[in-house]
Amino acid sequence: MNTDTDTGTGLSENWATLWEAFADAQPDETAVVIGETTLTWRQLDDQAARLAAALGERGVEVGTRLAQLMYNCPEYLESAYAAFKLRATPVNVNYRYKAPEIAYICNNAGAEVLVFHGSLGERVAEAALTMSTVRVLLQVDDGAPLIAGAEWYHEVVAACEPAPRIERSGDDTLMLYTGGTTGNPKGVVWRHLDLFGGLASTAYSSAGIEVPSTVEDVGRIAAELRTRGESPVMLCAPPLMHGTALFLAIGAFVMGGTVVLLGGRSFDADELWDLVEQHRVTQISLVGDAFARPLNAALDAAEVDGALRDLSSVKRIVSTGATLSAEQKRGLMSRATNAMIFDMIGASEGGPFAVSMTMPGDEPPETAVFTAPPNVVTIDDATGMPLQRGSLTPGMLAATGAMPRGYWQDEARTAETFRFIDGVRYTVPGDYALIAEDGTVTLLGRGSVCINSGGEKIYPEEVEVAARRHPNVVDATVVGVPHERFGETVVLVCSVSAPTTADAIIATVKELIADYKAPRRVVFVDEVYRAPNGKADYRWAREQAIA
Known part of the structure; x- marks a missing residue:
């Protein structure tokens, strides 16, 4: 794959260049729905290009880190896209974090720009006292007053003409902070080309499409799939700030798809089902029982009230990151009768490490019954080598394939998680499991806990x-x-x-x-x-x- 290609010639795996191709090929098609707000590709590209110009005027350049502290909103995607356009690196910040945690992320990442919702302004103002690298504060207006030292996001965007398009590299990066349950969050550094290999190439392969050879072909294929009605309408239940939604958007966009996101600031099962009906969603992505249980409860309540939901458009329900029980699978499949459920164990560091597929009409397997793909092994703590399938020794799940460069400024942890074994690089986040001879996976949990x-x-x-x-x-x-x-x-x-x-x-x-x-x-x-x-x-x- 090329990692440095001219815009418009060859295949660039840079996501700004690819998203520009989608905008050119289908400018008036819907790119994103966030609650009640709809953005066409033309609107998304224009807003991002104007913000890119404003950021460029403020010294943002290749490699500059731009932190995002926002709920789901158009500005989140616009600022990520603008960063990509400038070859800068977006950095996610959890909107539940308090001031010390916000300061930690921004300082650890070396972020120079922070884009944030005004309702989080008090925390930002407190964090600013100890943030040593942040020099630009852009406040998204949600009714709160402008904090000292910040500029209004909408005024900054409106004041600029769209930035011209530039040559970019597949080696450009985004940073996904993960963890924090057992220690400080870690910045996982993904190159655009690795995300292309892990997300876009997988999407093409699953659809039986050869990976395009030019940027124009990427846009053309997306537009053709949409015209034929074969593009996904993908609803992601988790918020943008966790990275899952952005990654899923990348996969959906290459298929000419529309991404649908919740507009509320806390999970609302009824809002999700409203969006499914309104936009004829074809795929729902969630995280285990934490989402599935309230979704089924909302369907139960609707049935008691005699208000049956129309879920006939849903063809696929994907769960990753936490266990989806057989009970909750049955509940979802009894209503979304056309849907298959794809349950998988993945991580911010790569994967999937284990998968479980239930087709429409089939009985779901018992809870937490998965199969290991061919590229997944378990690593023995004692020897550091892959275990034979069927071994009764617990080992750490490890996968080859597309994966990040490593952890930001942490060579020791990078070497521990991204290991070379017999010349092959594996991602080994630390989840322990047993893999039987037939590939059945028994999950044991994260080694750190x-x-x-x-x-x-x-x-x-x-x-x-x-x-x-x-x-x-x-x-x-x-x-x-x-x-x-x-x-x-x-x-x-x-x-x-x-x-x-x-x-x-x-x-x-x-x-x-x-x-x-x-x-x-x-x-x-x-x-x-x-x-x-x-x-x-x-x-x-x-x-x-x-x-």
């Missing part, structure tokens, strides 16, 4: 899956807390739908896995806290357990 109780290793995910089999358990997280005799003891933090005893839940767990893995204590909470992308927050759960 592995519990050592009396010398026995206990992996939280295995216990969590077992606990959720109790009919009253809504959600659950498992952590280890200090114990005088055993070093650590297993504690289950869970929410329930009806009064339930700890003994009853522990008994359910013991029916499914070894007794020593079962929780010794159960802490009941009103709701298990998860990040907006649905992933467990083990730091929060440990605080609850200890308290």
Whole structure:
């Protein structure tokens, strides 16, 4: 693949150049829907080009980091696109973060620009006192007053003519901060060309389309697919700031698709189903039971009221990042009867590491039953080498293929996660599993939260899956807390739908896995806290357990 190509000649894997091709080939088609707001490709490209000009005037250039602290909004995509146009690097910042955490991300990334929603302005103003590199603050108007030192985003954009298009490189980057549940967030650095290999090439392959050889062909194929009615309308339930939505948008756009995002600032299952009906969504992307459970509950409530939802357009439901139980799969498939469910285990560092596919009309497999693709192995802690399938030794899941360059300014952690074994580079985020001879994967959990109780290793995910089999358990997280005799003891933090005893839940767990893995204590909470992308927050759960 070329990594430095002229705009308009050859294939550039740079996403600004590719998005410009989509804008040229289908300017008046809908690119993005965010709640009640619709953007055509012409509008998205024009706004991003004007912002690029404004940023250029403020010294943004190749490699400049631009931090984004926003809820779902057009400005989020516009600013990412503008950064791509200038060959700068967008950096996601979680809108739940407080001032010290915002400052940490911006300082760690060396961000020079911060684009933020005004309602988050007080946190930004506090963070600005300790942000050493940020010199440009662009405030998106959502009703809050302009903070000191900031400029209005809309005024900056309106004051500029669109920036001219330039030559770019597939080596340009975006940075995705991930983690924070067991330590400080880490900046995962993706090159555009690696994202093209992992997302666009996969999309073409699954559609039986040869990878285009020119930028013009990328735009032409997208427009032709849309004209034939073969493009996806992809609704992403997680917010843009977690990166999943941006990655999924990249995959949908190459197929001429439209991306639909929630407009609310907290997850609303009814809003999602409204958008599905209104825009005839063909694919829904979510993160495990944290999203599926309220979605099914909303469908249950609608049926009680006699208001059946029209889900006939949905052909595919994709879950990644957290377990999607068989129970929730059945609920979704009983309403979206034309949909297949593609459940996979992935990470910001690459993947997928395990997949499970359920076709329309089929009975879903048991919860957390996955198959390892051919490019996935487990790595033995003792030898650092791949284990044979069928080994009873737990190993870390590892995958070859498209992956990031590594972690931002962290060579040691990069070498630990992105390993060369016999000349092949693997991404090894730290999830432990067993792979049977037939490829069946048994997930054990993240090594960094592995519990050592009396010398026995206990992996939280295995216990969590077992606990959720109790009919009253809504959600659950498992952590280890200090114990005088055993070093650590297993504690289950869970929410329930009806009064339930700890003994009853522990008994359910013991029916499914070894007794020593079962929780010794159960802490009941009103709701298990998860990040907006649905992933467990083990730091929060440990605080609850200890308290």
